[in-house]
Amino acid sequence: MKNNTNVFIKNRGILIFFAVMLLAPFLIGLLEGSSPAVILNNRGSMSKFLEGLGIEIFILAMFALSYDLLFGITGLLSFGHSMFFAVAAYLTGIALKTMHLPFWQVVLLVLLVAVIQALLFSLVLPRVKGVTFTLVSLGLASVFHIIVMSSDMINLTGADVGLQGVPVPAFISPVSERLRFYVIALSLLVATFLFYRRFVASPTGRVCVAIRENEGRAKMLGYNTTLFKIVVMVISSLTASIAGLLHALYQPIISPGVADLGYTVMGLLIVLVGGVGTLSGAIVGAFALRLLDFTLRRYIGESAAIITGAIYVIFVLFVPYGIIGTMNLRQFKTKQGWQRLLGLLKPKE
Amino acid sequence: MKTTLRKNSKAIIILVVIAAFLFVAARGMSGKDVIITVLRGFSIGSVTFLVAAGFSLIFGLLDVLNLSQGTLYMIGAYVGWTVYVRPDTFVDVLTPILLILAGFSLSSLWERFAKRIQLGAKPQKIAAWVMILVGFGLLALILTRYPIASWDLNNYSQSPITYSYMADQGMPIIPAEAVFQKISPFVAVIGILVTSSLSAFSIALLNSGTATTETANWRKYFVPGVLVLVGVLALVFNARITSWMYGMNSNWLFVIAILVSVISGVGLGALMETTLIRPLYSRPIYQLMLTLGLGTIGVQIVQAVWGRPEFVLPKPALFTGTGGVCPATNLADLFENHCSTILLLGGRVRVYDEIFIPIVGIIVLIVVWILLKRSRIGMIIRAGVQDRQMVEALGINVRRVFTLVFALGVGLAAFGGALAAPSSGLTPMMGEKLLLSALIALAIGGLTSFPGAALGSLLVGLIQQFMIKYGQIGIPLPFTDAVFKPSPPLVPASTVLLMVIVLLILPGGLLGTKE
Amino acid sequence: MTVRDTIIETQDLTKYFGAMVAVDGVSIKIQAGTLHAIIGPNGAGKTTFFNLLSGNLKPTSGKVFYKGVDLTGKPIHRMIHLGMGRSFQITNIFPNLTVHENIRLASQAMENMNFRLLLDTAKMDRCEQRTAEVIERVGLKNQSYLPARVLSHGDQRKLELGMILAPDPELLLLDEPTAGMATDQVPELITLIQDVQKSGTKTVILVEHNMNVVMSVSDRITVMHQGKVIAEGTPAEIAANHEVQTAYLGGLYDLNL
Numbered sequence A: 001m002k003n004n005t006n007v008f009i010k011n012r013g014i015l016i017f018f019a020v021m022l023l024a025p026f027l028i029g030l031l032e033g034s035s036p037a038v039i040l041n042n043r044g045s046m047s048k049f050l051e052g053l054g055i056e057i058f059i060l061a062m063f064a065l066s067y068d069l070l071f072g073i074t075g076l077l078s079f080g081h082s083m084f085f086a087v088a089a090y091l092t093g094i095a096l097k098t099m100h101l102p103f104w105q106v107v108l109l110v111l112l113v114a115v116i117q118a119l120l121f122s123l124v125l126p127r128v129k130g131v132t133f134t135l136v137s138l139g140l141a142s143v144f145h146i147i148v149m150s151s152d153m154i155n156l157t158g159a160d161v162g163l164q165g166v167p168v169p170a171f172i173s174p175v176s177e178r179l180r181f182y183v184i185a186l187s188l189l190v191a192t193f194l195f196y197r198r199f200v201a202s203p204t205g206r207v208c209v210a211i212r213e214n215e216g217r218a219k220m221l222g223y224n225t226t227l228f229k230i231v232v233m234v235i236s237s238l239t240a241s242i243a244g245l246l247h248a249l250y251q252p253i254i255s256p257g258v259a260d261l262g263y264t265v266m267g268l269l270i271v272l273v274g275g276v277g278t279l280s281g282a283i284v285g286a287f288a289l290r291l292l293d294f295t296l297r298r299y300i301g302e303s304a305a306i307i308t309g310a311i312y313v314i315f316v317l318f319v320p321y322g323i324i325g326t327m328n329l330r331q332f333k334t335k336q337g338w339q340r341l342l343g344l345l346k347p348k349e
Numbered sequence B: 001m002k003t004t005l006r007k008n009s010k011a012i013i014i015l016v017v018i019a020a021f022l023f024v025a026a027r028g029m030s031g032k033d034v035i036i037t038v039l040r041g042f043s044i045g046s047v048t049f050l051v052a053a054g055f056s057l058i059f060g061l062l063d064v065l066n067l068s069q070g071t072l073y074m075i076g077a078y079v080g081w082t083v084y085v086r087p088d089t090f091v092d093v094l095t096p097i098l099l100i101l102a103g104f105s106l107s108s109l110w111e112r113f114a115k116r117i118q119l120g121a122k123p124q125k126i127a128a129w130v131m132i133l134v135g136f137g138l139l140a141l142i143l144t145r146y147p148i149a150s151w152d153l154n155n156y157s158q159s160p161i162t163y164s165y166m167a168d169q170g171m172p173i174i175p176a177e178a179v180f181q182k183i184s185p186f187v188a189v190i191g192i193l194v195t196s197s198l199s200a201f202s203i204a205l206l207n208s209g210t211a212t213t214e215t216a217n218w219r220k221y222f223v224p225g226v227l228v229l230v231g232v233l234a235l236v237f238n239a240r241i242t243s244w245m246y247g248m249n250s251n252w253l254f255v256i257a258i259l260v261s262v263i264s265g266v267g268l269g270a271l272m273e274t275t276l277i278r279p280l281y282s283r284p285i286y287q288l289m290l291t292l293g294l295g296t297i298g299v300q301i302v303q304a305v306w307g308r309p310e311f312v313l314p315k316p317a318l319f320t321g322t323g324g325v326c327p328a329t330n331l332a333d334l335f336e337n338h339c340s341t342i343l344l345l346g347g348r349v350r351v352y353d354e355i356f357i358p359i360v361g362i363i364v365l366i367v368v369w370i371l372l373k374r375s376r377i378g379m380i381i382r383a384g385v386q387d388r389q390m391v392e393a394l395g396i397n398v399r400r401v402f403t404l405v406f407a408l409g410v411g412l413a414a415f416g417g418a419l420a421a422p423s424s425g426l427t428p429m430m431g432e433k434l435l436l437s438a439l440i441a442l443a444i445g446g447l448t449s450f451p452g453a454a455l456g457s458l459l460v461g462l463i464q465q466f467m468i469k470y471g472q473i474g475i476p477l478p479f480t481d482a483v484f485k486p487s488p489p490l491v492p493a494s495t496v497l498l499m500v501i502v503l504l505i506l507p508g509g510l511l512g513t514k515e
Numbered sequence C: 001m002t003v004r005d006t007i008i009e010t011q012d013l014t015k016y017f018g019a020m021v022a023v024d025g026v027s028i029k030i031q032a033g034t035l036h037a038i039i040g041p042n043g044a045g046k047t048t049f050f051n052l053l054s055g056n057l058k059p060t061s062g063k064v065f066y067k068g069v070d071l072t073g074k075p076i077h078r079m080i081h082l083g084m085g086r087s088f089q090i091t092n093i094f095p096n097l098t099v100h101e102n103i104r105l106a107s108q109a110m111e112n113m114n115f116r117l118l119l120d121t122a123k124m125d126r127c128e129q130r131t132a133e134v135i136e137r138v139g140l141k142n143q144s145y146l147p148a149r150v151l152s153h154g155d156q157r158k159l160e161l162g163m164i165l166a167p168d169p170e171l172l173l174l175d176e177p178t179a180g181m182a183t184d185q186v187p188e189l190i191t192l193i194q195d196v197q198k199s200g201t202k203t204v205i206l207v208e209h210n211m212n213v214v215m216s217v218s219d220r221i222t223v224m225h226q227g228k229v230i231a232e233g234t235p236a237e238i239a240a241n242h243e244v245q246t247a248y249l250g251g252l253y254d255l256n257l
């Protein structure tokens, strides 16, 4: 019983987030004067548009979460992360459009390929460490990007134009069933987040943190660090692939930009702005950046990317712990201050 | 003894493998194909080498992976293009840039004011931020009103593509001059100086808490003085310099273009190292993320300024001769007529792309090699790569050496960009592609090894070119009649494959040290 | 038990760094249940010898046998599962994790639960209990929820020792556990080490520069000099050994006899 309440209290932040996000379309609907029934039938205009924005943010947040697990928690800096996302997106598109597979098979295929990719990366993991791993991952992902972009593959991938006209199963069509899509994407994000939380508190997750802090020591403690890294790789790849699958279903065009180094940088940027290694930072960062980007694009057009870039640099230089990290630090400091004040600097419990 | 032998045996094995590879690769080809492919490989290899060598120097000494190296290569190309095709824009831009630089180096002038006012730490911080905002805001305001002749991305007839094309046809368009309308030249000059020095000063204030006091001497004012002087002169004689440059022999203009792009690369490098990289030496991962971010910002900026579409930097007259005895069959014809192509074993070889670039690459290789081996600074660099603590212990100003090496490395990349532009063309994508090749080359050759950079670049260039060639003529598969034509995506894929194989066997690369 | 078993044995163990030999043909046998000290001047090769025993370095030649099993080529992460724990001369901890987490990670390795992805570590009772015990034992109870990096150097040394005690190994390799500690803290730590060794049937190999400590606590002593073993015996034998005296006279340390 005690544990049960604990679970809810421990995760109250994300649960409140879930509830608010579920209600948001209806609230916005009320603001624009459409009744909940209208929203349920996907006939609202403003709310439908914002649902779309929400879906994009959820997908980004999921991608960023998977990156945070790899980089923020385990300390593996991969520059090829967009490959997981892009492979899933393209695979979904091609499987639906060219191979005409039923939807459940597509999902299975995507997950299977995600695992295979992660194992492919894991092949080089024990050999190349640190910087070299970063470079190798960049190399692998760049090859995929180039293949996607090449004109030989135009029938499959649409080359530099992107993959268009993917037949999305009607029951989750982002046009006619957007609210359902929205709820699915939101639930997947929340579920992933809860799982990640759990994972970081699990024995496996703790070892991953130890690997980030001091891999040599973790080995000496008796952990086969390579195995842990592979596990993380697989989880991260699966998450990024689910995000990629959603992306392929939601976007009318899968642009080759998602296979680009720039997309990995996007994930890195979100994690950085939100707070490296905090998990919730990935969601906060995705919201902050997507909304900012959206507003900027509205007012200053294409050069918004330059401003986003400047923000990135400012965060790297001046706010290394990101929004959540800095907040936690503040909190910790105030807490410590209080405890010191009261002479209570004792272990909790 | 034993170690030298082992080193040599490794080198010999590598050479034998490469020779065997070349032999096998060349067997299915005619002589002229082989020659052209090898020369192109050298050409691509040379350009890759320029970027990779800079990267490796910087990584070796500073431990900084400069992932913006590709972008800086691209910027070098675009700067070179601007000087060569639009000298008027270049001259217009020169004045504000020099003035801003002067302003930044004059920032210590403000110290006198600052010393009078004593503020607490917090008000000082706030004051600094306010001054930064005011300084940069006003600077931006002035700059938006400053007249600069430019192109128009939305108007095809005035786009970079058109300017390039016309210049290539020998009929360069000479655009109208930009004139001062929204701001008077006097206000502009003084305004830029004041606002930029104010911003620089407040940044210094922010960083150090209190501004540093150095002893005043004439040198402190010499550099800014010269900068201001040149900037103002460029403003006063703007029209004359512009028309002089437009009327100039294209070969000399090309030399100037390359020089300017190298100088701007060196300047950018120095600026980056001192302002952005330096605060992050204690956080290497953030350094990596920073250079990566700067790289992507650079691409965005280039896209915003020069546009997305591809255009070329026309070749100077020395390499464009046609007709008559061209394509040349002997050196005398070549030199007399400045032929654009020559015949080698019956194959047409482009002089600039396939002869000139590799020669320049080899010259740079030798020059940098000698610099590293013989000069004092080279000695410090090599010692630093081996053991940084020791160099620091010897009391050498490592900071300055770091800045110098970073600037040099970036300068090499910018040089590569300007050099490659007439052959490869300019697109905002060029940097990323080249960075990838350079990284692969380095991973193959060894991340901190200078000869490794050369060897790796050469290998990458050769493999790419052989793959491309085979993509055209096909590889007859053994025991069958089928012909396999590697498609273009296999070109980079093959180099990555080589990289992975090399790294799995030798994690440190071919010529790198172990671990 | 009169004749004790050999727990670890080296045969002709040699390690070159480039042309320099750091450990030169060392063959020793260490008996189970003893406290065995290794001494020698700076640069004698003690740490390198430890690195060879624990698998952190691969020997140029020679072999290490642990309970009769050849250790050569075994990955480092197997060592603790064989029952061998090792501390470092230069503090080697997880600086950003709490003291509790540092120790907990060390105990967790012995549970076969590493890949239970959804298990909350707080519910691993045995592991938590062990962690609490160890923290108590090394005297860090009041600091257990502080990040390890803010501890004083002496406390970090205690933490390091705790991380070895947590998995309860049979053989402890301690490389100058008191290095850099305040003098008044040293006896406490040494007593702790002695306790650990006596209470279980544990073997401790100790590298230590403080001769008083070495002479009073060890059962046997091995003296290394320039990579070679120059003497081995009981504290009394070593104190009387002429060669040891000269080795130390040439070095920085005084035998304090």
Ligand SMILES: Nc1ncnc2c1ncn2[C@@H]1O[C@H](COP(=O)(O)OP(=O)(O)OP(=O)(O)O)[C@@H](O)[C@H]1O
Residues within 6 Å of the ligand: C017, C022, C040, C041, C042, C043, C044, C045, C046, C047, C048, C049, C089
């Ligand atoms: N990784 C290494 N590479 C090269 N030389 C090394 C390395 N590690 C140790 N050495 C050298 O090997 C020799 C033995 O070093 P070691 O650290 O084993 O001595 P030690 O007996 O532990 O000394 P101390 O009492 O100072 O700890 C020294 O000369 C040292 O410089």
Ligand SMILES: [Mg+2]
Residues within 6 Å of the ligand: C046, C047, C048, C089, C175
């Ligand atoms: Mg030692």
